[in-house]
Amino acid sequence: MIERISIVVPCFNEEAALPFFYEELESIRKKLEQADIEYIFIDDGSKDQTLAVIKELAKNDEERIRYLSFSRNFGKEAALYAGLQHATGEYIAVMDADLQDPPELLPEMLSLLRKKTYDCVGTRRVTRNGEPPVRSFFAKQFYKLMNHISDTEFVDGARDYRLMTRRMVKAVLSVSEVNRFSKGIFSWVGFDTYYLPYKNKERIAGETSWSFWSLFNYSLDAVINFSDVPLTFASLIGLLSFFVSILFLVFIVIRALIFGDPTAGWPSLVTITLAIGGLQLFCLGIVGKYVGKTYLETKKRPLYILKETDQTNRENK
Known part of the structure; x- marks a missing residue:
């Protein structure tokens, strides 16, 4: 046959x-x-x-x-x-x-x-x-990453x-x-x-x-489709930045009580604000990728x- x-x-x-x-x-x-x-x-x-x-x-x-x-x-x-x-x-x-x-x-x-x-x-x-050696390097790192963060x-x-x-x-x-x-x-x-x-x-x-860019986007699809670890990572970053801000607050209060407030404080305030804002945008971007993929799925195109x-x-x- x-x-x-x-x-x-x-x-x-x-x-x-x-x-x-x-x-x-x-x-x-x-x-x-x-x-x-x-x-x-x-x-x-x-x-x-x-x-x-x-x-x-x-x-x-x-x-x-x-x-x-x-x-x-x-x-x-x-x-x-x-x-x-x-x-x-x-x-x-x-x-x-x-x-x-x-x-x-x-x-x-x-x-x-x-x-x-x-x-x-x-x-x-x-x-x-x-x-190209650069592509080979990133390809190997991609497979290592996926086997760490995915059950597949x-x-x-x-x-x-x-x-x-x-x-x-x-x-x-x-x-x-x-x-x-x-x-x-x-x-x-x-x-x-x-x-x-x-x-x-x-x-x-x-x-x-x-x-290289199309392969990078393709690898992002793999991460989003087969792992929710980036969402957990975003949550941990948010939690970590919250605790760091509490430590900074305690430090600033203690310093003011002991040494007074010798400077206006705006440089540190701006730095902290930019750092936390950047982390928030980064985490929002991760969540946005998942929401965007979900949105495309619901369209049923x-x-x-x-x-x-x-x-x-x-x-x-």
Whole structure:
């Protein structure tokens, strides 16, 4: 019996990498035993010719290639969710189009899942060669932080690249929150997961759309989605600043009783006011991030809006 593997590929400005990606996956497909591949490309509002390249590939391989095109850029998390929703295979893989996710691992991943021991075979980078040292440093600190403040396990170096069973994908899709962090969701839903180690690979073509600032914002989403420790931290800062202000008050009263009030006192007053005000604003910012995420969830907006798909194009022909 031939089993189907759905390959979910989020794409944003990947016109240069897609032909190489498809060629590489096709070479791997021919090596798979009793399995075939279904490609699901998600064009996440690309500004280049990504959609045109996908359409050309689909024209030459209508049997295997499907695609979804968003009305605008909704982000990789929305693209992942859409791809998982439309996948029809018994096994579902998530991959990037830049070939930093080694396709040659697929046969081994499939073999491990077929043994029924695991529901997911993920991948993790054991080296970060070629990555800026600053980014590598902050990435490692991020994983350390998350494993300290969250009950959900975050594996250092883990990638979105993984092969999952249908029942695990159903569990992931049941988590329908708008503010998504897939690495955390994959871990949070549970199921037995095995991680294959591999060495970091450079992009095959094109440039990454992930800047340091976008990665920083992405990490903030992870913290807010999977930990309430920052709220506790804000409360402790407020409590600490209250006790410090009491100590200052006692100190000022005692000094005035013993030595009088030799200075006007406004420098210390301004300093204390600014310090406490700054702490209040900092804590308010933490609370505001949580309130803002809650507000977005209550809107119940769709995670993405489709502009066109391969199916609609075929119906219009």
